[in-house]
Amino acid sequence: MTSFKQKLSAAQRIEVKRQMDIYRQGVQDIIPPEDLEEKIAKSLIEERPLKIKLGLDPSAPDVHLGHTVVLNKMRQFQDNGHVIQLLIGDFTGKIGDPTGKSVARKQLTDEEVKTNAQTYFEQFGKVLDMEKVELHYNSKWLSKLNFEEVIHLAGQITVARLLERDDFDERIAMSKPISLHEFFYPLMQGYDSVVLESDIELGGTDQHFNILMGRHFQERFEKEKQVAILMPLIEGLDGVEKMSKSKNNYIGIDESPNEMFGKAMSIPDELMIKYFELVTDLSPEAVEKVKTELESGKMHPRDAKMLLGKTIVRMYHSEEAGEKAEQHFVTVFREGAAPEEIPEQQWEGEQQTGILDLLTALDLLPSKSEARKMIQNNGVKMDGKRVTDPQLTVEIKDGMVVQVGKRKFVRVALKH
């Protein structure tokens, strides 16, 4: 095999190194790095961009900072002229759960898939240049495979190899059933890369196995093998679990400036630098400076966290919004007062209302049981006074302020 690296001019060699340095920032793993170098070299010599694939689950389109770890990396490729392939895994979404056991894995309609893809598209626009993004739906090719082709695909992989995947391995060890169709999800992901002829696939470290399937199947189908770039998973606000919607420990990129800022302030101190590195656009040098000043005590952790919050708000809203969110936070939480701008809600219900009904009607809590729990945890205040009795009947007054947790306020307005 001739190596493209050997054909590079001196200037091109510098360019390859420049790109490699950028792509290496913050990654957990590049498998294998020498293939990535070779692909960059090839793209320079052949003057064609690389194809960078990202697979997306069409059923959960709420984008949070956890996703942006990967999106920021994709943006770097895009800035260097490479092409992003967003792959909506709609074929899987349309199947639902064939065992009929999981209610969660319900079948999506074509309409839902399109709507969810649109949601992704709008949110990703905050990080990527969406005009230069290719959008693909894998149902386009997967739904056309017949049984013979599926068997041919299945013939390219061994059962032992599939059982190496951590979660399968664990379930076998614990005698938890694995339905045979589950073996097909990594196969599909791998076959998508064959069809898309992807050069690189990006994902979190939890996608290690599935992304390597792409390399495997491309090789079996005599295509050039993609490089796996695995990004670290970022812990959520709890500092323990991976950030995810289901754990409710996330900062959504569509959230309001005050919500974002407040959530950023609740991150455990020890995660701050990781957040700076993975979810902000600060340069490695700027992050290094924060790190040094924190260690030397020159910077107070609270101030570092305020910088983090302001930066995140700036990225997804504006410079000004960042300043305002900081000001809001200082007013409410540092000075213990109610914020200047409390959203107002018109009250059209009964004058006498149970506290649980009130909290849910004002959308401050999603259910009565959640509202009861919040009261029991001392998290509900009315006009600054703590509510302790979940059975309380409230006499609604105009201008009354209801507060849930540290950051949610509503001013009740009565019809006149």
Add this chain to the structure above:
Amino acid sequence: MTSFKQKLSAAQRIEVKRQMDIYRQGVQDIIPPEDLEEKIAKSLIEERPLKIKLGLDPSAPDVHLGHTVVLNKMRQFQDNGHVIQLLIGDFTGKIGDPTGKSVARKQLTDEEVKTNAQTYFEQFGKVLDMEKVELHYNSKWLSKLNFEEVIHLAGQITVARLLERDDFDERIAMSKPISLHEFFYPLMQGYDSVVLESDIELGGTDQHFNILMGRHFQERFEKEKQVAILMPLIEGLDGVEKMSKSKNNYIGIDESPNEMFGKAMSIPDELMIKYFELVTDLSPEAVEKVKTELESGKMHPRDAKMLLGKTIVRMYHSEEAGEKAEQHFVTVFREGAAPEEIPEQQWEGEQQTGILDLLTALDLLPSKSEARKMIQNNGVKMDGKRVTDPQLTVEIKDGMVVQVGKRKFVRVALKH
């Protein structure tokens, strides 16, 4: 569930028992027997025949006595008015080996599948009434499944259940690779029973797992579950391995009377009764009588074996052919003389021919290396004289008799 057995008249109850007694003869296992009774009861009350499925591999259509163990059982069902479903697994045959590793598992063309099915049909006619047999090809439904339907099918079974199959289990234990597509063969066999709505599936004990797949999938697809009837596997002429073409230890049902008879005589004594029970049409009482007389010494094992040989020849040729084959055997082997009727072959080759070329040209041995081995084992005679030198050059003479092993003779005829 209402039981059909409870609705039976006294006469019908006797009929169920009569059929059960017949079907139980010589079987290894009925899973479960109570379902078989219930199905017979149902067929009497609803006046509809049961559907008895037998799956056939389209790649190896040579039928031998090993197959007849199952065919004889099917004949009993046919005699009681039930319907035979012969299922040619042509879908599998058309796929070949998707890993490309096995030369043996080559793809069959439509033409080959049809020819092989025809071969089965002709041979089965010696046991079954082929006018009352349904012939099915599973490519009819399997080739139409799309990926979504395949995934739905795969969703009905767990990986653990598939790994229970003995050969998979062993291969995992020995770290021998199992290609994922292999998991689909039991699935297909199971799904065939769903489509055919089979009441009973017959097979050798080596089909235990696959036939139970039929029950499993019928249940998952909300069909009435089939009963598995497993017949013992019969050892071949070597007395050790299962009778099969690849082991060359079989008696083909298309073989000549003399070949059949001779092979029957070579069976180890201890297998004789099993052969009487499983591959002859003698009644259980007649077999019992042979058994008792053998044990008491009233009958010589050689005579019992001659009865076996004669019976097999009668079944697949005629009463007369059985008598003649016996006579032939006595003449050749007991009296040490050449048989009366030696097949003649016209010789059109060189007058001076190497012995190895001669043996292969006369089709007495398949290759020169086999011919050399046979000479080294003292298995080749010319005009009654043993040949010891594989390099021997033979002067071909008209009427010369060439003999290989105990039973193969050719008389060479020269052109005049």
